Amino acid sequence: MPALPTLALLVRSAALVTGALSVLAALGVVQPAFSQGPPADPAKEPVVLGVSGPLTGQYAQYGAQWQRGFDLALDQVNAAGGIQGRPLRVQFEDSQSDPKQTVAIARKFAADARIVAELGDFTSAASMAASPIYQNAGLVQFGFTNSHPDFTRSGDFIWSNALNQAEEMPVLADYAVTALGLKRIAVLFINNDWGRTSKDLFAKAAKERGAELVGAEGYLADEKDFRSALVRVRDTRPDGIVLVSYYADGAQITRQLREAGLAQPVVAAGSVYSPKFLELGGAAVDGVHTTTPFFPGDPRPVVQGFVKDYVAKYGAEPDAYSSRAYDALLLLATVIRQSGTDRTAVRDGLATVKDAPSVVYGTVRFDPQTRRVDKPLSTRLVVRNGAFALWDGAGKAAN
Amino acid sequence: MLPTSLGPWLDYTINGLVIGNIYALLAVGLALIFGVSHLINFAHGSVYMVGAYIGWLCVTQLALPLPVTFVVVAAGCGLLGVVIERVGLRPLREAPRIAPLLATIGLSVVMDQTAQLLFSPDPRAPPTQLPAWRIAVGGGSIGALDLLIAGVGVGSAALLYGFLRFTRLGWAVRATALDRDAARQCGVDVDKVNRTVFAIASALGGVSGLLVGMYYNTIDPNMGFQAGLKGIVAQLIGGVGNVPGAIAGSLLLGLIESYGIALFGTSYRNLFAFVALIVILVLRPNGLFARARRLPPEPLTGTFIAPSRPVVLPRWAVWGLAAAALALPLAVRQPYLLQTLGNAWLFALLALSLTLVAGTVGQVSLGHAGLLAIGAYASALLTLDAGVPVLLAVPLAGLVAATLGTALVYPAFRLRGHYVSIATLAVGEIVTLVILNWESLTRGPIGVTGIPPLAVAGTPLVSGQWVYWVPLVVLLALAAVQSRLLDSHLGRTLRAIREDDIAARSYGVELDRYKALAFAVAGFVAGIGGALMAHFYSYINHETFPAPVSMLALTMVILGGLGNVAGAVLGAAVLVGLPELFRAAAEYRMLIYGIVLLLLIRFRPQGLLGTV
Known part of the structure; x- marks a missing residue:
């Protein structure tokens, strides 16, 4: 049977x-x-911005920082009357920075008439897979951490206020070569599109300033052990080490570098600017030099308003990622206030926006051709006694 | 630039041993569990993460001294191991052996997500209470923690060795490892043995998590996956289920990586390690330290997959479903739904490919995302760099993936059971790392931008409907071909290899040729899937098809029913659809996903539609 x-x-x-x-x-x-x-009542309906970002998975920690920056910006925008009386909202969809999810989210946002513009995603692979969908739908994709040189090339609805490495790296090279007097530099960089582009631009800028790149080691994103990589670095006999790293790996490298007995000055790209860099690096990161476009000590009211409210709300200092998210949301709120909630008007508004408040840039002005912002602020910092402090000119290479 | 003097080599050697030391902590526990349960425990990495967090809580919140913390961590994780065994694995005792493997993946999702919800995804620094002195060795130095880790690794291995050799329970563990049924007949309480083994291994795993967390001064909820992977590789090198071998294998893996860095540079580290793994597997399939006279520790492949009665859809139902699927965009115009289903069809191509090799031929591949990546890069580079039209590039990419995929897996054809899985896992990693490092061809970390979309007569097929229809039509065509194939003489031959490869061989079946044929077909199907993704995404890089995609593919295949073509499609639809359906649950959705996965395995271990 x-x-x-x-x-x-x-x-x-x-x-x-x-x-x-x-x-x-x-x-x-x-x-x-x-x-x-x-x-x-349409005059009371919320204005919604879509966010595609990682809340779970490998990159969840960055998505969590974004969320903090967004929530704070929303509090402030809505306390000040929102968008002409309409509350501003964020619809945060978790993508895990997985391309197959970002494209689905893109379709979802594109079809949802309430969504005025979109922010994110985090990794290039995830963000740029969705770009054609946003472009075809005529919805602005605003990548505020997307520094891939081709990110905005997908079309006229793809914009970014991410730091442009072609500007950031010469600033770092100025710090390392001109100010600190380093002549033989070894670079450790995270081997992804951001790290690789930054390394190449830094190499060029350093050479123009008369320094020599004696070694460059690209490491994998999830690596934690750098001992052998540092032997290679040591054997190139550098007089200074430059890190193109995120805060977790940057702290790790610095610790292992000091344990391996390398005493050279360390200069790190601005992405290490985070309280977590100090926590994870401990005493080892004392003396590390870095630059940041955003610094809590900046007296401008927009910065002070951000830092004070952030510390009050979360009991911690903001970092590079939360400040970028905060900045992006404020910028879009300004654009929408000026240009209205029509999707195409948002795109046109980005091209003409002039006086948006920003903690990262002195003035935000987009180049309508490249759809990127130039001239970020830059402050030279050094870690002193477990805190970021303004660099006072000390620590120039003796030799 | 190679160091010429001896000094740097001494440093590389010491560094390799130090890091191998860390791998050993995990490899020992994995080896113990494998030895008894013949199970690659993918949840072990998560236990390691939980141990780190328990330790962090003890030190920072309860201010316990370090020795007490270690005891609490060991006890807590030992208990967790008992729970995992009781809740996740014991109910699957009679299920096909593939089910517990999937259950460990589900458990690991649940644990990682719970930790992330409880402790936030931010990394934390566990305070160290160890003295800060360091001994200079060569050009580097060794600290107190290095010595402690070595002590715990070697000490626990010695204790385990003694336990297994000289205690009654240890004998029972070894008897169970050799032959579970015979042990039970001799009066061994097999459940108790399993519980003990999981408790010991998990306690060790938890302590390792704390130690490694202290070593790197950082713990985070996702720290387990990569660490577990390295532990698995290390114990494979030493020979699965062999505790002293796991330590030797770990040290060797550390050395291989360190010398790889010395010779080729930092970004070649894992490439070197995985190539070495494949070489070792091919030359010494039982691991370097297995005794030659031992019987192969793997049972024959057939027992890996239990026979079950598949749900056979009547022909009219298949046609009806296909027609309904094709007509769907005419009735439903939600682009989000169509995109999600389109993604499901694309991943169904991957599942179709995997179900052929894993289900029908019994070669469970854990590196299948590599085939997607090959197909995607082949099609993208053919259109962009060689000027091939997109519609021609996609099938060509299928051929490239078929050829390259078969060639890459070829050395693994002589392996069996779990060894095939690990070898294919290594192949998948190698593909990713070659893409990252072969810049002149693949553009390295920058990725390939501006990949043109599919187009017919100059009209790009980018709307929601086309994203749905194109993969569906391709899927239906390839699924029909695969069904016909499985019903033919060829399908019977492939299943014969799965059921009993020795019998098949004595019947005159040339194993390698048939396996090659199966991998070629599978490579073609997955390659087409990858190519289509590349043209839909317009941008791909080495992170577009990461290792978790391979795990996802295997989950789809097992969920649908191994070897079952309709099951592969259903599995893909369910697993692509579930995370989207749970979107309302925000950061809880992956937790829900893990729990649903566990329930499905628990109540339907042979898959929704059954093994064919």
């Missing part, structure tokens, strides 16, 4: 699948119900 068990099996698995699907459906309907809502 083979037919009966087969049938029973079929019924059982069908029941299982139906059961699972009904649970999913129940969960699934929560969202449309939430998004439709009762028909309300």
